[in-house]
Amino acid sequence: MHNESKDHAGLAEDFNKDERRVEWHDETLWWVRQKRDKAANGIAEWEQLREAASQIKNNVLSNLAAYLLQFEEKAIANGVIVHWAADANEHNQIVHSILKKHGLNKIIKSKSMLTEECHLNEYFKHQGVEVIDTDLGERIVQLAGEAPSHIVLPCIHKKKEEIGELFHEHLGTPKGNADPQFLTNAARLHLRDKFLTRKVALTGVNFAIAETGEFVVCTNEGNADMGAHLADVHIACMGIEKIIPQRKHLGYFLRLLARSATGQPITTYSSHFKQPRKGQELHIVLVDNGRSRQLGRADFRNSLKCIRCGACMNTCPVYRRSGGHSYHTAIAGPIGSILAPNLDMTKYADLPFASTLCGSCTNVCPVKIDIHEQLYKWRQVLVKEGHAPAVKKMGMQGMTFTLSNPSIYHIAGKAGRWMMKNIPFVVSNKMNPWFKQREMPEPPANSFTEWYKKNRKPTP
Amino acid sequence: MDHHTSSNNRYTSLGAGDSKERILALVKQNQPDFTDLPAIVNFKQEYDDVAEKFITVLRGIGSLVYVVEGYDQIAGIIKENFADARRIVSTCDELASIAEINKMYEDPHLLEDVDLFITSSNLAVAENGAAWITDKQLSERVLPFIAQEIALVINKKNIVETMHDAYDKIADEEYGFAVFIAGPSKTADIEQSLVLGAHGPKMMTVFVVE
Numbered sequence: 026m027h028n029e030s031k032d033h034a035g036l037a038e039d040f041n042k043d044e045r046r047v048e049w050h051d052e053t054l055w056w057v058r059q060k061r062d063k064a065a066n067g068i069a070e071w072e073q074l075r076e077a078a079s080q081i082k083n084n085v086l087s088n089l090a091a092y093l094l095q096f097e098e099k100a101i102a103n104g105v106i107v108h109w110a111a112d113a114n115e116h117n118q119i120v121h122s123i124l125k126k127h128g129l130n131k132i133i134k135s136k137s138m139l140t141e142e143c144h145l146n147e148y149f150k151h152q153g154v155e156v157i158d159t160d161l162g163e164r165i166v167q168l169a170g171e172a173p174s175h176i177v178l179p180c181i182h183k184k185k186e187e188i189g190e191l192f193h194e195h196l197g198t199p200k201g202n203a204d205p206q207f208l209t210n211a212a213r214l215h216l217r218d219k220f221l222t223r224k225v226a227l228t229g230v231n232f233a234i235a236e237t238g239e240f241v242v243c244t245n246e247g248n249a250d251m252g253a254h255l256a257d258v259h260i261a262c263m264g265i266e267k268i269i270p271q272r273k274h275l276g277y278f279l280r281l282l283a284r285s286a287t288g289q290p291i292t293t294y295s296s297h298f299k300q301p302r303k304g305q306e307l308h309i310v311l312v313d314n315g316r317s318r319q320l321g322r323a324d325f326r327n328s329l330k331c332i333r334c335g336a337c338m339n340t341c342p343v344y345r346r347s348g349g350h351s352y353h354t355a356i357a358g359p360i361g362s363i364l365a366p367n368l369d370m371t372k373y374a375d376l377p378f379a380s381t382l383c384g385s386c387t388n389v390c391p392v393k394i395d396i397h398e399q400l401y402k403w404r405q406v407l408v409k410e411g412h413a414p415a416v417k418k419m420g421m422q423g424m425t426f427t428l429s430n431p432s433i434y435h436i437a438g439k440a441g442r443w444m445m446k447n448i449p450f451v452v453s454n455k456m457n458p459w460f461k462q463r464e465m466p467e468p469p470a471n472s473f474t475e476w477y478k479k480n481r482k483p484t485p
Numbered sequence: 486m487d488h489h490t491s492s493n494n495r496y497t498s499l500g501a502g503d504s505k506e507r508i509l510a511l512v513k514q515n516q517p518d519f520t521d522l523p524a525i526v527n528f529k530q531e532y533d534d535v536a537e538k539f540i541t542v543l544r545g546i547g548s549l550v551y552v553v554e555g556y557d558q559i560a561g562i563i564k565e566n567f568a569d570a571r572r573i574v575s576t577c578d579e580l581a582s583i584a585e586i587n588k589m590y591e592d593p594h595l596l597e598d599v600d601l602f603i604t605s606s607n608l609a610v611a612e613n614g615a616a617w618i619t620d621k622q623l624s625e626r627v628l629p630f631i632a633q634e635i636a637l638v639i640n641k642k643n644i645v646e647t648m649h650d651a652y653d654k655i656a657d658e659e660y661g662f663a664v665f666i667a668g669p670s671k672t673a674d675i676e677q678s679l680v681l682g683a684h685g686p687k688m689m690t691v692f693v694v695e
């Protein structure tokens with residue numbers, strides 16, 4: 026699905042061919058970011074909440090093995106069937122084996138970034154299993170033959186006219202109708218039929234509670250619940266880092282999650298699944314897929330605290346102007362750029378360079394992950410571990426080079442223009458005059474050259 | 486229980502047992518030194534009027550709110566607002582005159598044509614408009630999602646300030662399934678235009694009983 030031959034800079038250039046779309050993308054995500062600010066500012070204890078959530082997650086990472094065992098024990102006592110998957114392939118096989126046991130080859134799926142990470146849809150395509158994504162945004166990208174470009178807003182890169190065209194082709198809506206209300210209703214009818222006829226539903230997991238063995242799924246659309254409560258078999262797939270110790274801790278996390286994601290005070294549904302419904306089979310698949318390795322990397326383990334709110338993407342000047350697909354990995358943006366090199370250093374060596382290190386991501390992160398510092402550290406690891414050749418080819422390396430040679434920057438032509446538009450400033454923390462501020466304002470794009478002349482220092 | 490234990494065994498033959506040991510060994514080896522769990526703090530909110538705050542937030546997230554005196558009034562409003570409804574299902578005995586009450590359903594799919602589902606909630610949260618519903622209030626779990634519209638009856642005295650207060654109350658509650666519901670189902674996936682009624686109810690009506 027992703028373009029394998031291009032790196033972030035190359036893919037970002039593709040995205041930038043349509044300037045009006047880029048403007049729209051940029052402004053829309055910035056608007057979502059502003060809604061987040063408004064919601065956060067409405068809570069006097071916001072910083073204390075972030076600190077508490079961060080400390081809870083630190084405790085989880087330091088005691089993860091015990092929590093996982095406790096969670097499994099409670100879940101089994103609740104009547105849940107628990108599976109462990111070491112990697113993506115094993116995850117896909119486990120899900121498939123459950124389908125095979127029931128003699129079924131159709132499944133519906135609500136939002137699960139983990140199954141994107143594991144490429145479950147592609148796996149099932151080869152196995153002749155029909156998968157239907159039921160989150161509206163995910164269904165749209167699925168019909169388009171694409172991957173989600175954002176973890177919370179999967180089709181934020183698409184214009185409504187394109188969606189109207191897709192629905193015309195696949196769902197038979199009238200040609201030229203691009204009204205969101207109309208298209209949403211068409212999808213409602215189309216997917217209702219799937220909910221009513223499919224026997225296996227897969228959902229993601231937002232939080233899994235060690236003390237009770239239950240898990241919580243948050244959606245606005247209600248698709249996870251429609252699937253799970255109608256199906257004979259419910260399969261919930263989760264990364265092992267999704268554990269929180271106690272139910273009471275949800276008080277913090279549910280206050281933070283939706284406000285950080287979209288500025289809502291809470292998602293419409295926060296569903297707590299503890300026991301299977303009478304006559305139903307409930308499975309939980311616990312997936313490692315590199316998480317235990319990341320846990321061992323002292324500089325990067327904090328990335329496992331992520332609650333997938335997407336705030337770091339919405340605020341990121343590079344993400345907003347390069348689009349999620351330019352990251353060529355399931356989880357885009359700043360956090361994805363820390364997670365991906367752990368999975369494959371060669372393939373994702375470009376991503377930690379796709380950042381201005383401005384620190385805005387770190388400032389908005391509800392669990393206080395030091396995102397931009399980890400990006401900076403990844404750069405050093407990648408160079409040291411011999412991925413420099415890969416990095417050298419990359420536009421972002423070009424950027425580092427260019428910025429230490431301002432004259433080249435001025436004559437870099439198209440590349441320079443791209444940077445001018447996309448990267449308002451390129452700085453390390455110490456160089457960044459905005460860094461002291463908790464939430465960084467957007468600098469005027471054209472002030473960069475001037476700013477840079479004054480602040481030019483050796484590139485780290 | 487027996488049923489589940491036996492099906493569990495069937496799956497361990499897939500080699501999942503090995504992966505469990507391997508994952509746990511790696512996690513143990515790689516997890517950092519133990520850090521304490523912080524004490525749970527309830528960040529108390531002092532709203533002038535908790536019910537007023539709840540109602541304002543609810544309206545802000547697209548719900549219709551009525552402050553009522555009791556079930557007679559609720560039945561009247563429903564009769565008027567849902568005159569066209571073909572099938573109304575409820576778990577409130579008081580609404581027997583207008584709804585199908587507390588039936589046990591053979592199959593959740595048979596609820597596909599429910600126009601309105603009415604239930605009560607014993608816990609609601611002012612800061613975000615969420616109402617807590619457990620399977621004790623649901624004859625079928627799918628009801629609050631599959632119905633075209635949903636209505637909730639909430640006693641004013643059961644509204645708390647924040648999620649901290651809510652979880653203080655439900656920390657040890659037993660349930661098989663439970664959910665916080667805040668407003669009608671919605672999506673903004675098409676160009677961030679908000680549309681009410683994604684897959685679940687298109688509207689939510691809340692009756693706050695004084």
Ligand code: SF4
Pocket residue numbers: 285330331332333334335336337338360386389390391392393394396
């Ligand atoms: S890293 Fe932080 S801001 Fe980014 S998605 Fe995860 S929790 Fe949200």
